[in-house]
Amino acid sequence: MEITERVAYLKGLAEGLGLDTESKEGKVIVTMIDILDDIALELQDHQDQILEISDGLDAVSDDLEDVEDLVYEEDEDDLDDDEDEDDEDEDCYATTCPTCEETIYFDESILEDGEVICPNCGEKLEFDISDVEEDDDSDDKE
Numbered sequence: 001m002e003i004t005e006r007v008a009y010l011k012g013l014a015e016g017l018g019l020d021t022e023s024k025e026g027k028v029i030v031t032m033i034d035i036l037d038d039i040a041l042e043l044q045d046h047q048d049q050i051l052e053i054s055d056g057l058d059a060v061s062d063d064l065e066d067v068e069d070l071v072y073e074e075d076e077d078d079l080d081d082d083e084d085e086d087d088e089d090e091d092c093y094a095t096t097c098p099t100c101e102e103t104i105y106f107d108e109s110i111l112e113d114g115e116v117i118c119p120n121c122g123e124k125l126e127f128d129i130s131d132v133e134e135d136d137d138s139d140d141k142e
């Protein structure tokens with residue numbers, strides 16, 4: 001039973017008693033019931049507010065998830081664009097593995113590390129920026 005319902009029940013009991021509200025004892029009991037009533041209502045308000053805040057947080061959380069999806073999707077779109085517009089993206093590079101001659105694609109962050117692991121044969125390739133050319137199919141000199 002909700003606290004508000006229990007207080008209402010208590011009120012009914014007190015009324016059934018035929019309390020003399022002019023007597024000292026009657027005044028004390030009536031005042032106590034009034035206070036309980038107020039507390040129950042305030043408690044109910046707080047619970048409602050907590051539910052509202054909780055719903056608000058859920059909405060914010062959902063929105064944040066949407067934003068995260070957008071951000072990650074944009075990253076994926078960038079990678080897709082690299083394949084379509086090789087010449088226009090300065091952040092994508094290609095080099096040829098000297099061990100297995102597989103063409104390896106990588107971005108600027110790997111260039112700053114100065115090394116990349118060949119995904120084909122596992123060979124570690126070290127280089128500096130002057131060793132690599134921008135990803136361009138027409139660069140193949142062999």
Ligand SMILES: [Zn+2]
Nearest residue numbers: 097100118121
């Ligand atoms: Zn290799």
